[in-house]
Amino acid sequence: MRLKNKVAVITGAANGIGLAISEAFVKEGAIVIAGDIDEKKCAIEAERMSAGGAIVRSIGCDVGVMENVDRLIHAAINEFRRIDILVNNAAVSIRGNIMEMPEGDWDKLMNINLKSIYRTIKLALPHMVKQGSGSVINIASTQAFRSWHDWTAYAGAKGAILSITNQLAGQFGEFNVRFNSISPGAILTPMNEQRAIEEGPDYLARSAAMHAVKRMGTPHEVAMAAVFLASDEAGFITGEDIKVDGGLCTLPRYIE
Numbered sequence: 001m002r003l004k005n006k007v008a009v010i011t012g013a014a015n016g017i018g019l020a021i022s023e024a025f026v027k028e029g030a031i032v033i034a035g036d037i038d039e040k041k042c043a044i045e046a047e048r049m050s051a052g053g054a055i056v057r058s059i060g061c062d063v064g065v066m067e068n069v070d071r072l073i074h075a076a077i078n079e080f081r082r083i084d085i086l087v088n089n090a091a092v093s094i095r096g097n098i099m100e101m102p103e104g105d106w107d108k109l110m111n112i113n114l115k116s117i118y119r120t121i122k123l124a125l126p127h128m129v130k131q132g133s134g135s136v137i138n139i140a141s142t143q144a145f146r147s148w149h150d151w152t153a154y155a156g157a158k159g160a161i162l163s164i165t166n167q168l169a170g171q172f173g174e175f176n177v178r179f180n181s182i183s184p185g186a187i188l189t190p191m192n193e194q195r196a197i198e199e200g201p202d203y204l205a206r207s208a209a210m211h212a213v214k215r216m217g218t219p220h221e222v223a224m225a226a227v228f229l230a231s232d233e234a235g236f237i238t239g240e241d242i243k244v245d246g247g248l249c250t251l252p253r254y255i256e
């Protein structure tokens with residue numbers, strides 16, 4: 001029960017890594033405010049997780065829209081009067097060669113994957129500062145560290161997330177608010193299942209091959225890093241990025 005009674009807001013909580021983080025947090029005793037654009041799936045998962053007596057709230061929330069994020073943050077504040085943990089997880093994967101990528105795709109990706117964290121942090125941080133405690137976990141990606149053809153926008157947003165994490169860790173440490181990030185390698189989630197459909201049947205095998213451990217990761221393996229960063233055990237860790245990447249970044253280069 002490493003997160004007992006801590007109030008956690010998690011975006012993109014209906015599937016994949018966000019869902020695994022929600023499940024792991026519930027198991028560790030947290031109260032979870034799960035936000036997702038897929039309101040229906042989010043509600044189903046929240047109901048399932050609450051079955052054993054846990055407190056899980058489901059909020060329909062498009063992180064690309066300030067009013068939606070406001071509703072998510074206020075769901076936590078209005079009912080529980082605090083936010084101990086914020087996990088910025090929601091993102092979309094849009095591929096595109098920069099010479100061909102429509103401006104609309106670039107803007108959409110930046111709005112959902114990057115500007116969203118401006119919205120959540122802007123609204124949650126004042127409460128954490130007031131409380132004198134908080135842990136913000138931003139989900140980045142190993143793509144921020146590796147060149148990967150046609151993923152410029154996605155990787156650029158993740159790189160910016162690493163910088164923002166570092167900036168805010170320096171500024172808000174004195175209020176006992178910690179900012180860290182997690183950079184996953186290729187994780188078997190609906191996001192990658194979709195890419196397997198788009199890129200062909202050998203996509204999953206190629207993804208596995210680019211890791212030192214020669215397999216893809218599981219959402220649970222990412223979630224356990226989030227549990228640690230959210231917990232008081234990580235009280236002296238801020239401005240850090242944890243790679244949960246099966247050694248992808250230790251290899252000399254990305255294998256296309």
Ligand SMILES: NC(=O)c1ccc[n+]([C@@H]2O[C@H](COP(=O)([O-])OP(=O)(O)OC[C@H]3O[C@@H](n4cnc5c(N)ncnc54)[C@H](O)[C@@H]3O)[C@@H](O)[C@H]2O)c1
Binds near residue numbers: 036
């Ligand atoms: N899967 C991987 O291999 C991998 C690797 C590195 C980083 N990541 C990052 O991990 C995070 C989760 O990825 P995943 O693989 O679980 O993705 P996923 O597509 O499987 O799940 C993402 C969830 O976010 C929700 N979502 C999408 N747009 C949203 C919006 N505008 N507002 C609110 N919710 C929205 C979706 O409905 C979905 O439930 C993302 O930040 C992703 O960039 C994933």
